[in-house]
Amino acid sequence: MFWMVALLAQDGLEYVYRVYAPDDALPADLFWAAFHCHDEGPHPRASDRFDSAVIWRNSQPHTDLTTHQY
Secondary structure, three states: OEEEEEEEEOOOOEEEEEEEOOOOOOHHHHHHHHHHHHHOOOOOOEOOOHHHOEEEEOOOOOOOOOOOOO
16 A cells, blocks of 8 residues: 655645555654655755645545656
8 A cells, every 4th residue: 555645845846755654654654754755865855844745545546736757
């Protein structure tokens, strides 16, 4: 099972990360997993505000989100 976590970054883009975790994973743990993955990459700093993240399970698509692939 995996979750999708969208993070806002300083460049105005939204970066989406796949986080592998069980169904009962805590949203905060999912957020921090994605945040640390982003922080280790080459992209501009992501917002560390939990409220700005969008988190959903792969079985529940988020239709109003624009994703960017690199």
